Amino acid sequence: MAESVAISPRRLEREAAKRRQHRRGQAIAAASTIVVIGGLAAWVLNSPGWPEVRETFFSWSIFKDSFPEVLDGFWLDVKLFVIVEIAVLIVGLTVALTRTSRSPALFPLRLLGTVYVDLFRGFPTIILVALVGFGVPALKLIDPAPEPIVLGGIALTLSYSAYVAEVYRAGIASVHRGQRDAALAIGLTDRQAMRHVILPQAVRRVAPPLLNDFVALQKDVALVSILGPLEAFREAQIIQYETFNFTPLVAAALLYLAVTIPLARVVDRIGGGPEGAVR
Amino acid sequence: MSGAPVLEVREVTKAFGEREVLRGIDVTVSEHRALALIGASGSGKSTLLRCIDLLEEIDDGDVFLDGEVITDPGVDPVAVRRKLGLVFQAYNLFPHMTALQNVVLGERRAHGVSKAEAEERGRALLARFGLAGREDDRPDNLSGGQQQRVAIARAFAGAPRALLLDEITSALDPELVGEVLEAVRDLKAEGMTMVIATHEMSFAREVADEVAFLHEGRIVESGPPKKVLEAPEHEDTKRFLRRLLEAGRI
Numbered sequence: 001m002a003e004s005v006a007i008s009p010r011r012l013e014r015e016a017a018k019r020r021q022h023r024r025g026q027a028i029a030a031a032s033t034i035v036v037i038g039g040l041a042a043w044v045l046n047s048p049g050w051p052e053v054r055e056t057f058f059s060w061s062i063f064k065d066s067f068p069e070v071l072d073g074f075w076l077d078v079k080l081f082v083i084v085e086i087a088v089l090i091v092g093l094t095v096a097l098t099r100t101s102r103s104p105a106l107f108p109l110r111l112l113g114t115v116y117v118d119l120f121r122g123f124p125t126i127i128l129v130a131l132v133g134f135g136v137p138a139l140k141l142i143d144p145a146p147e148p149i150v151l152g153g154i155a156l157t158l159s160y161s162a163y164v165a166e167v168y169r170a171g172i173a174s175v176h177r178g179q180r181d182a183a184l185a186i187g188l189t190d191r192q193a194m195r196h197v198i199l200p201q202a203v204r205r206v207a208p209p210l211l212n213d214f215v216a217l218q219k220d221v222a223l224v225s226i227l228g229p230l231e232a233f234r235e236a237q238i239i240q241y242e243t244f245n246f247t248p249l250v251a252a253a254l255l256y257l258a259v260t261i262p263l264a265r266v267v268d269r270i271g272g273g274p275e276g277a278v279r
Numbered sequence: 280m281s282g283a284p285v286l287e288v289r290e291v292t293k294a295f296g297e298r299e300v301l302r303g304i305d306v307t308v309s310e311h312r313a314l315a316l317i318g319a320s321g322s323g324k325s326t327l328l329r330c331i332d333l334l335e336e337i338d339d340g341d342v343f344l345d346g347e348v349i350t351d352p353g354v355d356p357v358a359v360r361r362k363l364g365l366v367f368q369a370y371n372l373f374p375h376m377t378a379l380q381n382v383v384l385g386e387r388r389a390h391g392v393s394k395a396e397a398e399e400r401g402r403a404l405l406a407r408f409g410l411a412g413r414e415d416d417r418p419d420n421l422s423g424g425q426q427q428r429v430a431i432a433r434a435f436a437g438a439p440r441a442l443l444l445d446e447i448t449s450a451l452d453p454e455l456v457g458e459v460l461e462a463v464r465d466l467k468a469e470g471m472t473m474v475i476a477t478h479e480m481s482f483a484r485e486v487a488d489e490v491a492f493l494h495e496g497r498i499v500e501s502g503p504p505k506k507v508l509e510a511p512e513h514e515d516t517k518r519f520l521r522r523l524l525e526a527g528r529i
Contacts, residue, residue: 179371185332186436188357200375
């Protein structure tokens with residue numbers, strides 16, 4: 001602050017009052033946090049079943065023993081996530097572009113796109129994973145049948161592309177119509193207008209919801225476990241069955257959190273600080 | 280002095296649903312001439328310009344560019360638009376691109392000019408409209424007047440046969456109108472053929488060779504600016520000009 005300018009007493013007074021208000025607010029927030037969180041913790045820790053729960057869910061020795069195997073499985077999740085995510089971005093965009101195109105030749109594809117989105121958004125992803133994972137090998141079209149992990153990845157791609165296509169489509173629709181007019185007026189074709197003018201703006205706008213879908217996908221890769229691949233959840237389950245202890249599942253949960261929480265912070269930053277972000 | 284007709288609008292009608300916006304427009308703009316379209320909001324000025332640039336499809340009549348019909352369903356609209364330039368009231372610059380990228384996009388993609396050549400010309404064009412040094416600014420870092428001058432440069436970059444200017448100063452703060460009109464004056468001096476929809480009567484008088492007064496989708500009166508603006512014959516024209524005068528807009 002420039003000290004050469006005389007600060008009026010009224011302004012000093014107002015600033016002091018604001019500082020007092022700020023300090024009081026912080027004190028209240030701290031006190032209420034201690035009361036609420038401390039109360040909850042005391043409530044759970046003093047519950048009659050807590051010693052048993054601690055042993056079955058938070059056993060340090062089982063955690064140590066199971067962690068390497070769960071982590072091993074988790075790498076499979078990460079690899080699957082990255083590959084499916086890239087596939088989803090491409091398939092989703094293709095479906096969105098087909099659905100927004102006006103070309104009469106693409107009418108059947110447009111219809112197909114609509115049916116596709118309605119269908120694959122409309123029922124639980126886990127059922128789709130089961131249908132593709134068990135149904136496709138039964139068709140015996142490809143011999144030998146693809147690995148379960150590949151089929152699981154295809155199912156996830158089909159499901160998530162339907163959501164992502166709608167996100168893209170909303171983004172395309174949100175670009176002002178004057179942008180298309182201006183692009184056509186300088187002599188661009190419809191396709192060029194989409195590629196150089198509309199799509200770049202649309203993608204920027206939908207980056208936060210797209211990332212949000214990434215976070216959801218990162219968790220849903222665990223659904224392929226029903227087909228048998230040894231990913232983190234499956235590994236954890238196997239150890240759980242052997243030890244009658246749920247700690248391996250907690251270990252798996254922590255691994256998912258280690259990826260999804262940083263991703264969520266990236267979403268927050270790109271979205272410009274959403275409601276509910278901890279500050 | 281005037282050459283061959285560049286734009287000819289013949290008996291053009293256009294309706295949006297039940298609302299007839301153009302009810303038989305006839306107008307010709309010859310090479311190097313500027314036609315000013317005046318009239319109240321909703322009189323059809325913008326629609327006429329959009330129809331000429333094939334952003335709207337006309338219902339009846341025809342538009343000719345350099346003697347060739349452009350409103351035939353068999354005509355490729357993209358090829359026609361490459362020969363025309365349109366400047367919008369709200370600038371419609373591409374917000375994700377710099378000023379220079381806005382100007383060169385059409386040259387690069389629609390006219391197939393090499394990047395280096397397009398950029399060289401784009402810089403020269405921006406400099407010509409007083410925007411040297413602003414090449415790398417995004418539109419939202421530019422004032423309204425600067426944005427509209429970028430938009431004029433963008434429309435002019437494709438070396439159009441005619442420029443269509445759609446109320447290009449209506450969205451501007453009053454103190455920024457002058458710099459934009461200066462750019463248009465400059466193009467007129469160079470011999471650019473223009474159709475100018477405008478509310479700026481003094482500008483119409485100064486730059487236009489002909490003024491056409493649109494009223495409810497028809498050209499009620501047209502002629503040299505001096506005649507239409509100072510000695511109008513038609514009642515509707517007189518009323519329109521009187522209202523502008525009362526509002527202090529002349």
